[in-house]
Amino acid sequence: MTDRGPSDELVLDSAEGISAEPITQWDLFVTRLRRHRLATIAFLYMLFIAYVAMMAPLFTCEKNDTFCGSGPIEMSAITTGLMVVIAVGAGYLAYRSFRSNLRGAGVAIAFVAIVSALFLVSSWGWIDLPHINHYADQLPGDDGRLLIRIEPRGSIPMGTDDLGRDVLARVIHGGRASLAVGIVVGGLVALLGTVVGSLAGYYPGVVDQSLMRFTDLILGLPLLPVAIVVGRVLPELRILPGFLKQGAWGIAVLLGALLWGGLARIVRAEFLSLREKEFVEAARAAGANDRRIIFRHILPNAISPIIVQTTLIVGTAIIIEAALSFLGFGVRPPIPTWGGMASGGAAIAPRGDWWELVFSAGALISTVLAINFMGDGLRDALDPTQTIERK
Amino acid sequence: MFAYIIRRLVYGIVTLFALSLVVFMLIQFSGGTPLDRLKLNPRMQSVIAQLTELWGLDKPWYEQYFIWLKNFVTPVDVPDQAGLMVIFGKLGIRSWVAIAAFLGAIGYAIASLFVKIEANWWRTYRAFSIIIVAFVAFWMIKSRIVFSLNWGISFRGDGPVWDTIFGAAGNTFRLGLAALGLALFIGIPLGVYQAIKQYSFFDQLGTTLSFITFSTPIFIIGVMLQLVLAYQLERWLGVKIFYVVGMTSSGYDQLQRGFLGLPSLSQLGDVVQHLALPAISIAAISMAGYSRFQRASMLEVMHSDYLRTAKAKGLPRRTIIVKHALRNAMIPIVTLVSLDIANMIGGAIITESIFGWPGVGRLYIGAIEAVDYPTIMAVVLAIGAGVVMMNIIADILYGVLDPRVRYD
Secondary structure (H helix, E strand, O other): OOOOOHHHHHHOOOOOOOOOOOOOHHHHHHHHHHHOHHHHHHHHHHHHHHHHHHOHHHHOOOOOOHHHHOOHHHHHHHHHHHHHHHHHHHHHHHHHHHHHOHHHHHHHHHHHHHHHHHHHHHHHHHHHOOOOOOEOOOOOOOOOOOOOOOOOEOOEOOOEOOOOEEHHHHHHHHHHHHHHHHHHHHHHHHHHHHHHHHHHHHOOOHHHHHHHHHHHHHHHOOHHHHHHHHHHHHHHOOOOOHHHHOOOHHHHHHHHHHHOHHHHHHHHHHHHHHHOOHHHHHHHHOOOOHHHHHHHHHHHHHHHHHHHHHHHHHHHHHHHHHHHHHHOOOOOOOOOOHHHHHHHHHHHHHHOOOHHHHHHHHHHHHHHHHHHHHHHHHHHHHOOOOOOOOO | OHHHHHHHHHHHHHHHHHHHHHHHHHHHOOOOOHHHHHHOOHHHHHHHHHHHHHHOOOOOHHHHHHHHHHHHOOEEOOOHHHOHHHHHHOOOHHHHHHHHHHHHHHHHHHHHHHOOOOOHHHHHHHHHHHHHHHHHHHHHHHOOOOOEEOOOEOOOOOOEHHHHHHHHHHHHHHHHHHHHHHHHHHHHHHHHHHHHOOOOHHHHHHHHHHHHHHOOOHHHHHHHHHHHHHHHHHHHHOOOOOOOOOOOOOOHHHOOOOHHHOOOHHHHHHHHHHHHHHHHHHHHHHHHHHHHHHHHHHHHHHOOHHHHHHHHOOOOHHHHHHHHHHHHHOHHHHHHHHHHHHHHHHHHHHHHHHHOOOOHHHHHHHHHHOOOHHHHHHHHHHHHHHHHHHHHHHHHHHHHHOOOOOOO
């Protein structure tokens, strides 16, 4: 930890001197987050997973793919390298602006938004490709036999499954479903929960009562049984547009619509207490309208529980999606998902073919673990009552 | 308080109503009618006309919904030959014991209105009497003694939905109670011990392990248990210790019979061998949650002023922990447990389908695969009712145990 940066100036004793630059809320946040070693590692790990999932077609080649056939290694290496440069550069810019001032937070959020959008756009492609079959490179093997259930070895680091598909390629592609569910559910939950919670908390009476009764209704639904029924009938529903029927998108929208209740309650409680604070009263006395009070005064103060709760919900959503895929009601089999692969791996594991189960389950658990650690770190970092002391 | 419970019950019924409507619409809009799927099943040819009449399958979906709703809440007449006396004549000794306990429990309830008894055995009996009443009530509903509702006939040819569900529910109760017991009797002492030995190696290990378990999907826990404790252990020892499928072995009835209709020791062993793995896999996540929660709550209590007082006046450490700290630290756990049972139901659905346990969850998965909508609707509503009841019980217990909470 040689490069602690100027943000460590904030631990200067204010009686001794004046720190060189103003310390913002974001500086405090970043300093605290960096101190939480596990959360930092988890954050980097999630970036890695997101990057790999986003660029999955570049890392894995399909047999008979013209793109792969015409010099796959050079092409994907160049593109991948370019992407790495762009990602690292953008990340560094975001990091610097993170540390300098509050305006940097906007840049950072924009960066995250761009990455998410890129990810969404790049995932869009595989909806139209229901039959991705990532066969191992050497199909069939040197002795002319099919490469079915091959143990992990040099060129096939994670082995092949029952149908001779490369497990590594499928693990990489499988991350897309989980991350798509995570991002969409996180966005939907943050949006719905914040809107419903803040309206209910700011406008007492009829609005509050009706919104909270609706929230109670959503919270009262048994999550998994409903999710299973929806997952089962989703591909057959006549009233839905096509892109929601296949892949993880329908599941993600469903889970987003079912999981926002808890956040809405939390946001409402925050609004109820903040609404009565003196600074809100002062703003009202100065003639601020409701919109300004909500967006400029109350919401920024209620942002911490929203971020933390959303992070934790993302973990829950990924687990539920995997469980649905495991049971066969989530993303349908030809499309690789970690839950579906665990199901396939569990079928062949009793015979001693452990790899498909272990690698898909490992990817799933490590991702959820990283998200939960991030939630933990964010909770600590966003808590302004916590004191920072030099270690 | 009474008004609060009534209000919560009304909300609960509205929730269940919405739930049934949503699920019904989903099934109806999913392409084709239930009748199309039914025609594929040759066994069902003879009953198609009957079912069409019963469910109004040729009518628009909203009319079908109201027909379903009307049927769902309509009691069926108990057939004459299944009258009370005939059923009592066929009872085994176990049922008579249960009925005696049931009558005793009711007797207790009446007696407690007039007499206030503070003895410890009496309190224990009160807790047991609630459980006994619940069990006997379940058994009476299951065997259609009191009443039964017209929940229809399964489209898969499983017979009346009422019988299927209550048969499966008994199996799920067995699994659920075992899992709950495991989670409570391991998770809570673990949390207490971690709190007492804060920052020790054991504490750190426990915290890490419970964090990892908490982030692990239940199906991975179940599958891993099967692999390691069943297949791998059998390979090493050469003896089958845990079974991975079913509730009992196929030769269960040939094992030595027990006394008075109760299972014998070898039969009990067989049951435990089958029960262990699914119960552990349901319990694991709850166990992690309980121990983390219990640790936090215990630490909070142990830093409170009254505990310092207890220490200062020289009470033995054991008394401080068991009598002063633990009692208060258990209060939040009660709420957590009743809320967690809803999660356990979800976990049971997945676990039952992994371990081939013939409970409600597996029934549900099978019914969903076949889009057998009378069964789906009944199971969803049964599970939904369980979740709603547990939420209400959690809120009530919260108020009962913490006098600062008020209902308005």
